[in-house]
Amino acid sequence: MNIVLPDKNLKTLPDGATAAHLAAAISPRLAKEALAAKVNNILADLGAPLHDNDSVEIITFDSVEGKSVFWHSSSHIMAQAVQAIFPSAKIAIGPAIDNGFYYDFDTDKPINPDDLPAIEAKMKEIVAKKTPIVRHAVSKADAEKYFTGRNEPYKLELLNDIQGEPTLYSQGEWQDLCRGPHVPDTGYIRAVKLLSIAGAYWRGSEKNKMLTRLYGISFPKQSQLDEYITMIEEAQKRDHRRLGKDLDLFSFHAEGAGFPFWHGRGMVLYNTIMDYSRAMHVAAGYQEVKTPMILNEELWHRSGHWDKYRENMYFTTIDEITHAVKPMNCPGGLLIYKNSAHSYREFPIKYCEFGLVHRHEKAGVLHGLFRVRQFTQDDAHIFCLPHQIEPQITEVIDSITAMYRTFGFSDFAMELSTRPEKFMGAPELWDRAETALKNVLDAKKCAYKINPGDGAFYGPKIDFHIKDCLSRSWQCGTVQLDFQMPERFELEYADADGTKKRPVMIHRALFGSMERFIGIMLEHYAGALPVWLAPVQAKVIPISDKSMAYAQQVYHACSAAGIRVELDDRSEKMGYKIRDAETKKIPYMAVVGEKEAEAKTVSVRRHKDGDQGARSLESFVSAIAAEAKKPS
């Protein structure tokens, strides 16, 4: 029979050959690295028989699919090991994820981190046996009998939902309900490490029982595992919570969980970003506004927040009337709009606001600057005519894209979120709004993912997501189209013919949350911020007290040029001061001694890059001042 390879070449194999035979026929190396196959674009086991004219691609660990198969098999081995050690543990589900695998268990007593080494050791035993992993097509009745006998309620529940005949995969005595494919035998999983234990709800619903989830990672080679562990350790060093502490930017205190305290250096960074954003908005024709943080209950009923968002709001009483601390800025913007009569000639009307919002996030979800209870949105509300919707959304997407590039992000994901369960307004309006957003994305040829049901309660949205140091993805920018608020607040404008009409509202934020964006940026740069953002741009380091006078001169020259500069006048060795400045990730160090004082120069040292040699004080100052200017 003939097999079509990915490069369209044909390979002739004897009848009855499998994907494993094909791999062997192509090269010994591929035979060794093969994990599974893609037959006519469907993933299959290496042992799957091939047929004449099949298109076959051999899958190795190098591909995303290969990793997924490898990790899926690893999760089965982990489950077998757990049941060997905890015979009463019930197995739930165990898939591969982006970075490794997990398996959920229901256990009598909790599995502790102390138990992980024993489970790992058991896994290694199973791996050492090189037990074949075999696919079995069985009848539903047989599968049911098997899992009933094993007393596996979760598997029975899953089985119940399967259409058609189920498949089981066995490795020796142990079997699991699984679509597959899997690696040919347990011996493939040579390097494995269990990473963490966590709770996870059965089928992802908080109404269900919480199971114990074990996370792990595995590789075909030990060296790859070592590399991965080193990579994780490096990534953890750039955790923004760590950097915030080390660089003295911000802190958190038990006195107010989820409420960040910004320190002096952190505020420099914060204000630099805010100044940049403000200038950008003014240039784009926005009017900056500021609306109150506390507004009465009635307003929140009118906006719909009371019904849809109350659990996340904070309240206070003023003169016996309940007031809410704003969780969003939109109602304030709406009141400003309503404060005067509007003409169709004015549109688009664009209000922007650095809006400080408070949201009661559940205790367990707080996470550094990424998830807080108080944050500032670079919010804006655009009121426009229906035909301006698409151009306005296009403009917003362009400015988000451009701004992220300015801050060094080229890798971000876009997601379109559609009507949620808790929604306001007519479904037809929602359809219109969703279509408008989709049209813009399609016209701009943006790659995006659709999140059904993830929209805001008043409208669908396009979100921008950036990944943190451990590749967890966080939403930053957002564009939301809203036909509801104008309706609820009875917004009007006079059209050309003098009739009153209703404008459309667009909510948008570019950073999303200043706090979250700063956190992401710190991780992105591992704390070594570009000069224009660095809280301290240059440190003057005198070699000894003898050159202190000249060091002060250098300091004042920098300071006068607007450079954020500090002088290290401590009675310490130069090496000590350099080390200190390096650990603080200060981009420039100006080392000055008697030689420099004599020649009116500075010895320039760049963070990480080391000694750059001497240059004149004047050119040093102008070079940094130029680099420190914010990008246009």
Next chain:
RNA sequence: GCCGAUGUAGCUCAGCUGAUAGAGCAUCCGACUUGUAAUCGGAUGGUCGGGGGUUUGAGUCCCUCCAUCGGCUCCA
């Protein structure tokens, strides 16, 4: 909110099966006056997250609350 873990000096951590706490760094004082990632000596610093309990005796054991970490659920 849920599951699990953790909480000892400003920071990073040690403190075995219970006998009222230690190190390094930081800080302060003194000496050194130095050429590209840590000079030397000395000193200060902790009701061991809060509260309750068991015990002759608790950093250590138990309960509870708070915070943090990893996830789940939820979200910018």
